[in-house]
Amino acid sequence: MVKLTEANIDAEINKLAEKFKEMASKEPHTTIERFTKIFMFQEPDRMPVFMQIHDHAAKVAGITVRELCTDPKKMIYAQLFTAIKYKFDIPGAFADAYNYEAEALGAKMLFPEDSFPVILEPLIKEPKDLEKLDIPDFTKAGRGPYVIEGSKLYLEKLGEYAFTTLVASAPWSMAVQIRGFNNLVRDTRKNPEFAHKILDFCVDVIEAFVKAQKEALGGVAAFPALADAFSCIPPTSPQLVYDYVIPHTTEIMKRLGPMMWAGGFPVMEIPGWEKIMEDVVVKTGSLVGMVVMLESDWLPPEKIKEMSNRLKKPWFFGVRAGIISKGTPKEIENHVKKLIKVLAPGGGCMVFGDQVPRDTPPENVEALVNSIKKYGKYPISI
């Protein structure tokens, strides 16, 4: 493994970018073509292989998670290195998605060497603290420049071979970060007006953050994504999803256009889960539906396929992080095969690696990538 220095990192990124492009150009379709066809309910050459792989990428590439989260060049290096090692289609264009806004607003942060940054205390301790906060200039504040530089570099190196992402927290998750989970939940019960006021502010901040990224990319098309793990159920409740999460997420999409939103859906089986999944996608206008499961296999992929076809809405179905990290390669292959058999025909749905944990055995990541490529080859013949 190459020891990265200021003197060699640009050359190392260039080498990896060339290797990645060479790898990608050997197949009939590009990543963008694959995604476009899946989104249009058509069949590409094969299902694209997309994974949320961040701290594992740092480990594979021999850098610390702190470096991944603070140095845009090292982040791009690690993502390219990992995409080439495992031969997947889309290197990531960011690291931890949840803290950027709060940090830019002035939150005290801890950057551990080998785990994601954490916010040490909420910015809004008292309701009056909200009045002191102003929308930051993301070209200068916190890690705004890190995100922007990372996206620009990604675009510059990979061009049409991949697509970069405009990333931000969704309003509910950002509100959790600046107010604290307990405080925000308490606000929703005791002072709903204030809770909505916080979320209104979050919408303004997120809008500014995404616009800053768009401007930096000079109008080049990028995939807009809102991270919102805190709004899933059970971290939140169906009532909070309907009263707070959906309305404010809808507002941000009204302002910025449809985005990929990973939030609001149940990650365990609860009564009425189908209605909630449908509502979070339809009411907000999210570009895609998402499924991530905590409990094993409670959610029949047939239901998602039916919903996706009926609503004409693409759906991403996450292979559980537990299987990826703790299963055997054979278990991963069988699981992926089962999902692809139901979800893949006719396009519209794709299977992706939902969070590849840091200590995942490399053979498991290989099994995941190879299984999606093997069974996801169109026409599907399982």
Add this chain to the structure above:
Amino acid sequence: MSENTLSKLQEAIINGESDATKEAVQKLLREGVKPIDIIKGMGKAMDEVGKKYENKEYFVPDLVMAAEAMSEGLKLILPQLQTASKEFLGKIVMGVCQGDVHDIGKNIVVAMLRGAGFYVVDLGTDVSPQKFIEAIKKENPQIVGASSYISTTIDELRKLNEEMKKAGVRKKIKYLIGGASVYPKHVEEVGADAFANDALEAVEVAKKLVKA
């Protein structure tokens, strides 16, 4: 005991209402109800909260608010109790391991353990082995509970075990671990005695450990 006030207390906890919980506790104390009986009543409320979570009527925000209400009520009661009273099921020193500041899960576990009748000394988050050891020497607990939310701090659980051994306190206590990044296999890896997957299981495991 005023059954009416006790019912109000339990209802307040189940609904996650801190102010109503404090009011009911103060009223019960004024009525001369023994603190330990109030805690037992609160415990039944937390049992109900746990059942509602298992039945998927309640979600994490409901647990958090119930735990907070319970904790607020306990603040009024605990100063009146002799620590390590024989009426408690046992004493537990609990904290989130060094390098980790996630406390939502730990707070729920602490509330559930207290509700079940344990005396819990909550050391908070980012707790160094030294702090654990000081608390063990001071409080003389039967159980030490430590949690890790992120995978990179699991090694801190092992270090805590080593430091407790070096300090000569490990044999006196049972070591219980848990947290989002912790799995049963880590019991052996870090040298703990037991693992709990969630707050409800933590109560059951703690009961077994104090009997062992």
